[in-house]
Amino acid sequence: MSVGLGVAFGLAGLLSATLAVTRASAARTLLWLLVSLLALAGAFFALTATFAAVLQILVYAGAVVAVFVFVLITVDVSPAALARERDRLRRDWLLPAAVALLVVLPLLIGPGAAGLPGSASLPDAPATAGQGPGIPPLSPKAVGMLLFGPWAVAVEVTSFLLLAGLLAVRHFGRRPPADGATTPAPPPAGPEGGDT
Amino acid sequence: MPTPPMSPDDLMLLLTLAAALFATGLFGLLVRRGILFQLVSIEVMLSGAALAFVAAGAFHGDAAGQGMYVLVLALAAAEAGLGLGLYLRLRRTVATSDSAGDSDMVSQLKG
Numbered sequence: 001m002s003v004g005l006g007v008a009f010g011l012a013g014l015l016s017a018t019l020a021v022t023r024a025s026a027a028r029t030l031l032w033l034l035v036s037l038l039a040l041a042g043a044f045f046a047l048t049a050t051f052a053a054v055l056q057i058l059v060y061a062g063a064v065v066a067v068f069v070f071v072l073i074t075v076d077v078s079p080a081a082l083a084r085e086r087d088r089l090r091r092d093w094l095l096p097a098a099v100a101l102l103v104v105l106p107l108l109i110g111p112g113a114a115g116l117p118g119s120a121s122l123p124d125a126p127a128t129a130g131q132g133p134g135i136p137p138l139s140p141k142a143v144g145m146l147l148f149g150p151w152a153v154a155v156e157v158t159s160f161l162l163l164a165g166l167l168a169v170r171h172f173g174r175r176p177p178a179d180g181a182t183t184p185a186p187p188p189a190g191p192e193g194g195d196t
Numbered sequence: 197m198p199t200p201p202m203s204p205d206d207l208m209l210l211l212t213l214a215a216a217l218f219a220t221g222l223f224g225l226l227v228r229r230g231i232l233f234q235l236v237s238i239e240v241m242l243s244g245a246a247l248a249f250v251a252a253g254a255f256h257g258d259a260a261g262q263g264m265y266v267l268v269l270a271l272a273a274a275e276a277g278l279g280l281g282l283y284l285r286l287r288r289t290v291a292t293s294d295s296a297g298d299s300d301m302v303s304q305l306k307g
Contacts, residue, residue: 003203003206004206006210007209007213010214010217010247011213013213014217017240018220020240021228021233021240026232029233029236033240043210048254049250049254049265051262052246056269059273060243064272067277068235071283075232085228088228089227092227093223096223096226096227099222100219100222101219103215103218103222104215104219107208107212137258138254138257138262139259143259143263145259146260147263155267161270161271162270162273162274165275165277169278169281172281172282172284172285173281173284173285
């Protein structure tokens, strides 16, 4: 696996992402997004970041895109809606393209690789604490030791984020009661306690 | 598996690719008005950031790149779920046909 292969996969991811954001149909957009995410997973494999690559396939391309596909069911796909999207794309693409170009311009014309140390000058053992001498630096074991070790607090905070997201989505998905009350009626009382 | 020897030029190329991916997502976010397309564009932006982190981690031979990737991934998943939940809620509340599915729907919310 070479870095050149990683660059090729990254380029494929970039091209399919460009296609994804310029399609008029939501289904085509999601398919190109899937291609882009899988191409990035290939790039991660080529860079020997196997843990990130597998997570990309399982979670990003698997779960997140699946949730998008569920919502796709509710999207309007009549020819009039597609024609409307295409007109909008053709009309006002210039200013956003200029802004996007502004974002990437510093890296295209900028200092380049002049200020970066060569990877050959790095010591053998990376600076992450607690790693044994025989562990490959980018292996899942190294990532696990990082996430369970020095970064455990960050993982806990992330779990708070996910819990908050879960509760918020559950709140959004609640159907409001038909009589317009803001809080749903309490569930009917079950059999009175004390029977057991 | 040994770390591939990555030259600084390779890293700059990958970082430029990541920036281009981010810029593509930004372009999509600004141009599209359908909320679903805007959410897809945000996912593209996040994947650009993920590529930057993983490439830098591979260059330095540090697992922190993939660790940051895990955090970015959790953020992306939470944001996608919340964004889509909001989208479905908006569709249910504001159901006129000329701006159905648009970010213009938000301006029709009462209060």
